Amino acid sequence: MRHHSYELDRWENRSGHRRAWTFGYRGTAGEFGRIEVVYPVRRQGDVHVTEVSGDAVPATSFSGWAYGRKPSLHLGRLSVGGEGIRLRRNRWAQTRAGRALRMRVAGRDYRYLATSRRHRDRALVRDGVEVRTCRQGRGARKKAVLTVLGPADATDLALAVLMCGVNTRNLTRGGAVRAFFGRSLDWLEVFQ
Secondary structure, eight states, rough: OOOEEEEEEEEEOOOOOOOGOOEEEEOOGGGGGHHHHHHEEEEEEEEEEEEESSSSSOOEEEEEETTTEESSSSTEEETTEEEEEOOOTTOOSSTTTTTEEEEETEOOOOOOOEOOOOTEEEEEEEEEEEEEEEESGGGGGEEEEEEESSOOOHHHHHHHHHHGSSGGGGGHHHHHHHHHHHHHHHHHTTTT
């Protein structure tokens, strides 16, 4: 089985008003060339949008209810190459595998799941291919490390990198509980 690792460095642009600040990861991923994820590219009320672009990867975006600077899985919408993709997940499942985000892209079934209790370790899985993502470091030295197992293509990499710019805490039970209380407190602010 083929095995490759790529590192994408975190960057941020804090010029202008704080609502115009953008963040993300960028780097070179071997034969896939330059890859960059940017969040939030756009803000549409309480919805934020994350986008991936690069030399060989398809234009990919994710929009969802804003949680911090990133879109969350709540009300999430995925687009790959301009085509809307249906997302499914079982919010009530007890295991990480059961809580996985499921999608069908270009005729292939994918699962995106938490691989540990830590909020930083995730994996995108399809038949014969797994792309593991791990976010490491703090501050200016923060990076996303992608480990590719199997014959991955540009779509696989684009989806895995995109999810680095999405809040996926809900893929674990503990993260779902924290997100629920965070959203509840946000709703309470509306009534004050």
